[in-house]
Amino acid sequence: MTGVPIALDLAVVARIADRIAVMYAGGIVEEGPARQVLSGPKHPYTRGLIRSIPDHLKHGALAAMPGVGDRPSGCAFAPRCRLGVAACTTANPEPVALDDRGHRVRCIRTSDVGPLQSVEEGSRTAPGRTRSEGIILDIRNLRAEHRSCSEVVVAAEDVSLQIRRGECVALVGESGSGKTTIARTIAGLHPIGGGNVVLGERQLPADVRRRTREDRRRIQIVFQNPADALNPRQTIGSAIGRPARLLRGLGKKEPADEVARLLDLVRLPQHTAQRQPGQLSGGEKQRVGFVRLVDLTTSSPSACRWRASAAP
Structure with missing residues (x-):
């Protein structure tokens, strides 16, 4: 075969x-x-x-x-x-x-075309990243469940972890082990069956609708399937601009400039803003899904640019 x-x-x-x-x-x-x-x-x-x-x-x-x-x-x-x-x-x-x-x-x-280990002209050395001891996110004895009329399925139980400033934490497990449910629970998109989610010094409400704008801006999620994460009836510009308006309070004219800047950060042409999700490839849609939910609070694009610098 x-x-x-x-x-x-x-x-x-x-x-x-x-x-x-x-x-x-x-x-x-x-x-x-x-x-x-x-x-x-x-x-x-x-x-x-x-x-x-x-x-x-x-x-x-x-x-x-x-x-x-x-x-x-x-x-x-x-x-x-x-x-x-x-x-x-x-x-x-x-x-x-x-x-x-x-x-x-x-x-x-x-x-x-040089060997892979060679250093290209213009490349830079990665800046040193030090981990601060300040805890940004503290997950304490988290429990997540899937409920139906007849049964309760425990997706995750007694999950505790801490994320400090400057850290990148990977949650690894086999298919069906509860990784996505844990992420959705932390983001407030899935009910908390037990335990607490503490952001900084503040214990977050379980439901994202009860969280403040600042809470929702600081914890965001990039979904695994970009096709389901984007509204097929919205243009890409609308999909990127709406979170900027809701989470940052931008005016009606400001999001257009912000959409152009964010598309540039993930190496997508400006005319992508007029397209709909069905006109993009899977990789392009994933980049859009990423940049519309990246932390937009930074005053400088450098933080976003670092995160998007590896977009193929």
Whole structure:
């Protein structure tokens, strides 16, 4: 039996695929044996994808690619490519065979694509991040249940954790172990069956509708399925602008400028604001779902930009 998995998760692909074909703008830009493509990519887009994946064993900033921009008549990746030259915009390159094992790349500058461990010009060292001892979120003996007329199913019980300023905490477990229910309960979207959620020094009401605007602004959730998180009848501009109005009190004209700024932070073209969710890819919708719920209270876009810097 032959299988053709289609995925955005390179870690999964690396474990199950014998060969990898990398697509960009509707065409294959690199193809070859999985191990060879992942360890020695020869197309700038493939290299950029791999370098944008966080690695907990290595310290350093993720290498972000420039924004999408308008696609030229030649190579579709040219506006985002640091190696691009004038010839890249005149004609779409033909596939180049790099060896006899089927490693092929659509690029005229394959010899200039450096190894993955090299430092690109203009890249920066990740700023040092220190953890403060101040506890931002304190979850105490949390219990979450799913109730019906006939039974009560306990999704999570006696869950306690603390999150300090500067920390990123990952909640890991098998499918059905209660991760999503815990997250929804903390956000006030699922009833609390027991325990407390303390934000700073304030114990939060269980129901998000009883929380203050500041509470709702400080704890937000990015849903796993972006297709269900966005209203299919709303434009992307409306989906991003409405939280800015409700949570920040912006006027009627201010959200338009804020939508443009936020789209730029996640490397989406400005005209995306006029589109509807059904006109976007899954990855684009996930970026929209992220940026409409990111902490918008910062006076500088740098915090948002750091979070969005790895958007492929």
